[in-house]
Amino acid sequence: MTYALRTHRLTKTYKGKEVVYDVSMNLKKGEIYGFLGPNGAGKTTVMKMITNLVKPTAGEVEVLGEKLTPSSYEVLKRMGSIIENPIFYEKLTARENLELHCEYMGFYNKNAIDEALRLVNLKNADRKPVKEFSLGMKQRLGIARAIATKPELLILDEPINGLDPVGIRELRDLFLLLSRQYGIALLISSHILGEMEQIADTVGVIRDGRLLEEVPMETIRGRQTDYIELRASDGAKAAFVLANELKLTNFRVMEESGLVRIYDLRIPQRDIAQALILNGVSVDSFSRKSHSLEEYFMGLIKGGESDAASR
């Protein structure tokens, strides 16, 4: 078995409206899957179907090699999850919440709770009632709860919401640790693209309930086109020089004021600058850029929108 999670043509309709449509996802064991999409795209609904909280209208979910049915209970032992928001029994302390969780999961390793709290850096707050926690602390406690029972698959819905930059970084390291060291497969939904870019092995992009694309990060990195962006005093003149003196064809004048992008990287920057200056075009700035996941993502979503408009 190589897949921790697969969905096959998963569809959910509420009152005749398709909230999730034809979603087929594949998450390999030990991999981090970044589940990206704007708010309301259907990420939470998909995750609820994976944890059996919502029943699909059509299609099926296969978790750790088992097909999910309304009475699949055993497989839930091998999963950990945060769905929507981290929810706790607010009057109980952090530790009591985790103890209850382990009891219900049928997991009786005494050290597990301490270890989980240590991993998310909540060791000192474990005797506080959860109602006194900030959102960031609840988020951490939610992750502690999800990992306490050593699951094989983690479903985390927006886990970095409400965290400060230091917290985000700690969690990023934690996710990598869980995946690389413990071999846990993680499905992480987010709309914060930069974070996913740094940890995901595969990204799936969902919009309006449809999975637009599912690609390995490798492929996206390969697709990243680097280019040189320069700001010249005169755009038209700069274009003339690039085309005639340097024999470049693959470049674009972005603004008439002089913003030029050169996609052909055969000629070193130094030579380009020299040629421009020799021909009386002064250069204000010079920089080398690459497309990030963010641009890729925005491209996908915008593209989807114009498709929809033309339909």
Add this chain to the structure above:
Amino acid sequence: MRHLVKLELRKNSFRGVLWTAGIAVLAILGFTLLLAADPEGLGSYEEAITVMGMLVRVTFVVHASVLLSRLIVDEYRNKTITVLFTYPINRKKLLLAKLLLVGALTFGLVVVCDLLVVAGFYLFNEKIQYFPELPAADVWRKQAILLVVNAAACSGMSLIPLFFGMIKKSVPTTIVSSILIVALLNSSNNGETLGSNVSVSIAFGVVGVLVALLAIRNVERADL
């Protein structure tokens, strides 16, 4: 199942229940003593016992609806149910454990509090002599049997409000429907109430259990 009930006890603090019970006992005893002091209030010692039993049952049927709200309806409202339902435990069992806890607690409270109130009344009667003559042994025996049967019926019918409360997951609906049920059973019509007929009470008790099961029947298929 016992394990699940224990976990429910750990999740909720039930210290408040003892306070409620204590206050209810004192209030019902005081009310009955006031009635007994009125020459036209109570006809006999046995009538006093009947009135006290009715008041105890009314109190704890309503009290049960508060427990149901806390244990079940609130879990839906606070969404902690989404945590509970991701556990590898049959959802019907999870909810059944809660029903069992409410039913058993209600039965126990009715029996214990009724005994306390009657004992209190006995002590006061010794001093003040509302009714100089104590009931005969067979009256006591009959009342004891009635107490247990009525308590069982009570714990069954105390689950009816869950059915209405679950429709919209509403705490007020749960509590109001319990009040309607006790009003229906215990409002007097020429001194006779529906609830004073034991077979009617038992029927309500059985209906209560069935209706509660109906309320949780779909829990495996329902979306959250």
